Amino acid sequence: MKATSFLLFSMLWLMLIGLSFYYQVEDDKKYGQKIAYTQAEMFFRHIVLMRQWNAGHGGVYAPVTEQNPPNPYLNTPDRDVTTSTGQKLTLINPALMTRQLADMEKSHSGIRFHITSLTPIRPENKADAWETKALQAFVQGRQSYEELSDIGGQSFYRYMGALVLEPSCLKCHNGPEHKVGDVRGGISVSIPSSSIDDFLSVRLQWLQQSHLLIAAIGLMALLVAYWAQERLNKRLTKARSHLQLAYLDSLTLLPNRRYYDAFVRREWKRATRHHYPLSMIMIDIDFFKAYNDSLGHVEGDQCLRQVARTLRRYFRRSGDLIARYGGEEFCVVAACDSLQIMQLAEILRTAVESMKLPHPESKISQYVTISLGVATLIPRENIEFGDLLLHADRALYDAKHSGRNRVEKYRG
Numbered sequence: 001m002k003a004t005s006f007l008l009f010s011m012l013w014l015m016l017i018g019l020s021f022y023y024q025v026e027d028d029k030k031y032g033q034k035i036a037y038t039q040a041e042m043f044f045r046h047i048v049l050m051r052q053w054n055a056g057h058g059g060v061y062a063p064v065t066e067q068n069p070p071n072p073y074l075n076t077p078d079r080d081v082t083t084s085t086g087q088k089l090t091l092i093n094p095a096l097m098t099r100q101l102a103d104m105e106k107s108h109s110g111i112r113f114h115i116t117s118l119t120p121i122r123p124e125n126k127a128d129a130w131e132t133k134a135l136q137a138f139v140q141g142r143q144s145y146e147e148l149s150d151i152g153g154q155s156f157y158r159y160m161g162a163l164v165l166e167p168s169c170l171k172c173h174n175g176p177e178h179k180v181g182d183v184r185g186g187i188s189v190s191i192p193s194s195s196i197d198d199f200l201s202v203r204l205q206w207l208q209q210s211h212l213l214i215a216a217i218g219l220m221a222l223l224v225a226y227w228a229q230e231r232l233n234k235r236l237t238k239a240r241s242h243l244q245l246a247y248l249d250s251l252t253l254l255p256n257r258r259y260y261d262a263f264v265r266r267e268w269k270r271a272t273r274h275h276y277p278l279s280m281i282m283i284d285i286d287f288f289k290a291y292n293d294s295l296g297h298v299e300g301d302q303c304l305r306q307v308a309r310t311l312r313r314y315f316r317r318s319g320d321l322i323a324r325y326g327g328e329e330f331c332v333v334a335a336c337d338s339l340q341i342m343q344l345a346e347i348l349r350t351a352v353e354s355m356k357l358p359h360p361e362s363k364i365s366q367y368v369t370i371s372l373g374v375a376t377l378i379p380r381e382n383i384e385f386g387d388l389l390l391h392a393d394r395a396l397y398d399a400k401h402s403g404r405n406r407v408e409k410y411r412g
């Protein structure tokens with residue numbers, strides 16, 4: 001893994017973790033809201049049930065106390081009674097019971113509920129702005145309404161359920177304008193959002209910690225993979241450079257003689273099996289000693305490199321090879337016939353001459369030139385591959401002795 005890939009994967013991983021964190025937090029918020037509204041709805045249903053119980057009994061009597069004075073809005077003949085022992089009792093109808101329970105709940109848990117309507121009998125039952133919105137929604141046909149809203153600057157999950165007139169309610173709501181099934185108001189239940197926020201913040205903390213841990217584990221795994229890959233790469237590079245040292249000539253970066261020998265042996269066997277010709281070229285730089293002597297060894301090395309670079313351009317096929325044979329000698333092996341190898345040799349000769357690399361001490365040209373000896377054989381069982389080398393060498397000798405800067409073919 002490269003450093004850029006490591007960075008890319010790390011960023012991708014962190015993005016995934018970030019996304020997972022975001023969606024889980026959002027999900028938890030929704031879940032928290034759902035819990036709040038469900039809790040509020042349950043409260044509402046419970047109150048409605050208690051009201052039904054109360055209305056079913058036509059109200060219940062309780063002793064008159066400071067906290068439980070007679071209800072001035074209740075116009076029934078037996079609102080206040082005195083027992084045979086002189087105890088004063090007053091009738092508690094569903095509305096009064098709801099109010100008393102609301103006061104108790106508010107001081108106990110902070111949860112508020114409020115019985116209200118668009119036309120309340122009791123002024124304290126007047127709807128606030130949010131409740132008015134909910135009651136108007138009931139007029140449009142909705143049965144419940146829920147929203148996150150403020151009361152006195154404090155945030156609440158607010159739920160309101162519609163109160164529907166039932167037969168038992170007609171004992172008190174007995175005017176001609178009332179009939180069973182009418183929505184005559186609602187009870188709003190408000191749960192402080194702080195109670196859910198506390199639960200959410202604990203969950204958020206857990207999510208943060210678990211995501212940080214997973215992110216760190218993932219990053220560590222990536223780091224380990226990166227580190228292992230780096231180690232492997234280093235080993236591979238080392239192994240490759242060892243291999244290169246063994247088979248490459250360090251000056252010209254051409255394959256060396258050891259590689260060349262192994263290559264020729266392999267090609268020789270193949271050509272023997274398939275009966276096709278194998279050709280060889282021995283190449284020698286003309287008057288290279290004089291070049292060295294006049295310009296120095298450093299320039300000599302540079303000249304060898306330039307000649308190698310020029311020659312190498314003509315060897316792209318997998319069956320052909322050029323190598324540094326030693327000193328200022330290069331050799332070529334190619335799976336082709338004598339005509340083709342002569343053409344190639346001539347191309348190589350021209351290419352070096354065309355470099356126009358000045359040679360102040362050459363007796364045949366003002367530039368660096370090469371002599372080439374070419375040989376071709378169709379391998380057979382009774383011929384050694386060394387014969388091909390000897391023939392090429394012989395041809396090179398002929399090229400040297402017939403004037404240099406030329407190609408000579410082995411003539412047998």
Ligand SMILES: Nc1nc2c(ncn2[C@@H]2O[C@H](COP(=O)(O)OP(=O)(O)OP(=O)(O)O)[C@@H](O)[C@H]2O)c(=O)[nH]1
Nearest residue numbers: 284285286287288289290292297300301327328400
């Ligand atoms: N700079 C440099 N010179 C080298 C290297 N290997 C061999 N030589 C030199 O190549 C020269 C070869 O000289 P000779 O074998 O006499 O051949 P020549 O001078 O080219 O003469 P002909 O081949 O007859 O044209 C020697 O002076 C070697 O020192 C090398 O790696 N770098």
